[in-house]
Amino acid sequence: MKTTRAIAVMVFLLMAVSAASADTVLVKPDGTGDFATIQAAVDSVSEGDVIELADGTFIGEGNRDVIVGKAITIRSVSGDPDLCIVDCGGWGEPHVGFVFADSLVKGADGTLENLTITQGFFDMGGGILCIGCSPTIRGCKVIGNAAIMGGGIGAIAASPVIIGCEVSGNLGFYLGGGMGFMSFCSAVVESCLISGNMAAPTNMTAMPEGDLESLLGDACARWIPDWLSDPDERKQGEPFYGGGGVAGVDSSSVAFTECRISENVLGVPLEVRAMGLGGAGVSFQVGGSVTFLGCDIELNRIELPGDISDMQIAGIGAFFLETTPSLERCAVRGNVISGLPSDLLERRAQKQPPPPPLFMVGGGICDAGGQLQMTDCLVTDNFGVLGGGLFVEGWEFGDSTSTSIRGTLIARNGAHYGGGVWLARGVM
Numbered sequence: 001m002k003t004t005r006a007i008a009v010m011v012f013l014l015m016a017v018s019a020a021s022a023d024t025v026l027v028k029p030d031g032t033g034d035f036a037t038i039q040a041a042v043d044s045v046s047e048g049d050v051i052e053l054a055d056g057t058f059i060g061e062g063n064r065d066v067i068v069g070k071a072i073t074i075r076s077v078s079g080d081p082d083l084c085i086v087d088c089g090g091w092g093e094p095h096v097g098f099v100f101a102d103s104l105v106k107g108a109d110g111t112l113e114n115l116t117i118t119q120g121f122f123d124m125g126g127g128i129l130c131i132g133c134s135p136t137i138r139g140c141k142v143i144g145n146a147a148i149m150g151g152g153i154g155a156i157a158a159s160p161v162i163i164g165c166e167v168s169g170n171l172g173f174y175l176g177g178g179m180g181f182m183s184f185c186s187a188v189v190e191s192c193l194i195s196g197n198m199a200a201p202t203n204m205t206a207m208p209e210g211d212l213e214s215l216l217g218d219a220c221a222r223w224i225p226d227w228l229s230d231p232d233e234r235k236q237g238e239p240f241y242g243g244g245g246v247a248g249v250d251s252s253s254v255a256f257t258e259c260r261i262s263e264n265v266l267g268v269p270l271e272v273r274a275m276g277l278g279g280a281g282v283s284f285q286v287g288g289s290v291t292f293l294g295c296d297i298e299l300n301r302i303e304l305p306g307d308i309s310d311m312q313i314a315g316i317g318a319f320f321l322e323t324t325p326s327l328e329r330c331a332v333r334g335n336v337i338s339g340l341p342s343d344l345l346e347r348r349a350q351k352q353p354p355p356p357p358l359f360m361v362g363g364g365i366c367d368a369g370g371q372l373q374m375t376d377c378l379v380t381d382n383f384g385v386l387g388g389g390l391f392v393e394g395w396e397f398g399d400s401t402s403t404s405i406r407g408t409l410i411a412r413n414g415a416h417y418g419g420g421v422w423l424a425r426g427v428m
Contacts, residue, residue, distance in 0.1 A: 022048045026077070029056035029063075037062025038074070038086075047071050053115065055083040064088040064095045064120075068110040068135070074098075075113035081141045088120040088127075091146060096122040100158070102132030111136045120145035124180065125154025126170065134159040142178075146171040149247065150180025151197060159186045167192060172199045175283065176247030177264060184288075185252035192259045199244045199283075200267035242266055242319055243283030244300060251287035258294045266302045268313075277302070277312065278319030278366065281335060289324040297364075299334045313337070314391070315366030317382060325365075326373040332364040332389075333380045361422065362391030363413055367403070370394040376407040387422030388413030394424070 025034040027041050033054065035041040039062040041051045050073045058064075063086060068074070076084030088095040097117035100110055112128070117140065120126035126145030128137060130153075137160060142152040151170035153162065167178040177197030181187055244264035248254055266280040281300035284290045297317045317335030318325070363384030365372070372392055379389040389410045392403050403423075410420045 022050065024050040024052060026052050026054060027058075028054040029058050039063070039066050042066060042068055042070070042072065042074070045070065045072055049073075050075065052077045053084050055080075057085045057087050059087045059089065064097060066098045068098060068100050068112075071109050073111040073113065074115070075111070076115055079114045079139075081114050081116045081139060084114065085116040085118060087118055088145070090119045091121040094122050096120045096125060096129050097127045097145075098129070099125075100128075100130045100133050100135040100160075109134045109136075111138065112140055114139040116141040116143060118142075118144045120147070122147050122154075124148060124156060124182075125150045126152065128153045130155040130158035130160045132157045134161070136161045136163070137165060138163045139165065141166045141168075142170065143167075144169045146173070147180070148173050149175045149182065151177045153179045155179075155181045155185045155187060155252075157183045157185060159188075161188045161190075162192060163188075163190045165192045167194045168196045170197045172197070172243065172247070174241060175199060175249065176243045177245060179246045180243070181246075181248040181252040181254055183250045183252065185248065185254065187252075187254045188257075189254060189259055190257045192256075194245045194259060194261045195263050197245055198265040198267055199242055199247070199280075200265075242278040242280070242315075244280045246282050247279070248284040248288060248290060248323075249286050252284070253288040254284075254290050256290070256292045256295050259292075260296045260298075262296060262298045262300065264300045266300075266316075268302065268304050278314040278321065280316050282318040283315070283320075284323045284325065285319075285321040287323060289326070290320070291326045292328070292330045294329045295327075296331045296333075297335070298331060301335065302337045304337060313361070314368065315362040315364075316384060317362075317364045318366070319362070320365070320367045320369060320372065322369045324369075324371045324373075325367060327377050328375045329377065330374075331378040331380075333378065333382065335364055335382045337363075337383060361386040363388045363415060364390055366391045366393075368393050370403050372403050372405070374405045374408050377409075379408060379410045380412045383414045385416045386418055388415030388419045390421045391418070392421070392423050 025041055027033045027035050027038055047070050053076050055078050086097050088097050097120050117127040124147055126147035127142040145152050147154055149172055151172040152167040170178050177199040178194045244266045245261040261281045264281050266277060268277060280302045281297045300317055302313060302316050316337060317332045361384055363382030364379045382389055413419050
């Protein structure tokens with residue numbers, strides 16, 4: 001008994017010493033705090049320390065492109081992200097708010113709490129970029145940023161934990177207007193609002209030209225795929241453009257819990273109309289898995305130009321290509337296409353087939369792989385040409401598919417063919 005008490009006392013003392021040894025410093029927007037800038041504070045503090053940011057707006061060098069090189073916490077003093085803002089300076093030149101990266105590029109895991117990050121403009125992760133590490137991002141607002149992928153938050157081979165954040169009004173020029181995950185990410189996203197973001201494929205002439213190698217060091221080049229760093233590669237249309245709210249590619253796996261992914265947009269300019277487009281709300285492609293527990297994927301939309309010939313559009317609410325999606329206790333509703341030409345609507349009213357080669361499938365969800373798992377979900381009020389609620393098709397997994405839809409209500413969806421569900425080749 002005495003031994004147990006002694007151990008408990010030792011543990012308490014160790015915890016007290018650890019807490020006492022952690023310092024807290026203050027940074028103010030006008031530079032009159034303990035350090036003149038956020039980066040100066042990060043460079044000076046030790047592992048486990050806390051950097052508190054006073055209310056106000058942080059701007060300029062040292063308060064953007066902040067590389068977090070230690071396992072520290074950066075948080076607002078007030079705990080109110082509306083009062084503590086990191087402004088990256090707009091879209092005139094490439095800048096990012098915060099970068100968390102692995103030890104080979106001067107970084108470490110860290111925590112970001114209760115801040116607003118806005119006006120970032122970068123290759124990947126316009127507001128926050130995570131590379132090969134596992135930061136925690138809690139209670140933040142990531143608003144009005146832009147990037148080629150992951151306009152708000154971007155992750156490359158990283159495992160961020162994102163909790164209680166608002167990610168809204170961001171722009172992804174290629175994939176993931178709100179969030180983008182690539183190259184074997186393993187992320188957790190809980191209790192987040194991902195709303196009002198846009199993926200807007202373009203001819204790439206207006207892309208940010210941030211230099212990740214210069215910012216982080218040559219070692220980070222090993223994480224960056226060719227299609228992100230080379231404009232010629234991006235013009236190939238691989239993978240599909242999309243993910244107005246969230247996108248994941250290259251064997252990335254993400255678990256969403258109690259999140260709302262709503263009112264995001266996939267815009268379709270004329271110059272990319274012959275390329276594949278998928279997922280105004282969610283787009284996960286090429287390996288990996290994605291799970292949704294108690295989430296709403298709703299009121300997302302694809303905006304079409306006048307000419308929709310040669311278009312391939314898949315999954316207005318969510319698009320999954322050669323990945324393993326699972327949804328439990330989720331609502332997929334009100335995901336639609338806007339800008340449909342009048343002759344297409346007339347054909348539908350007259351029960352005539354759409355004109356070839358139009359390919360527009362899965363108003364709620366398109367699963368091109370036949371691995372969809374749905375349990376106790378609601379799929380309502382979505383619209384597509386084939387499969388108003390769901391479109392499921394076997395792909396490159398061979399003859400074996402494992403689609404399972406249990407306890408799910410599919411109602412009030414609209415389509416030319418298969419108003420509720422369209423099951424294509426190889427689905428069992």
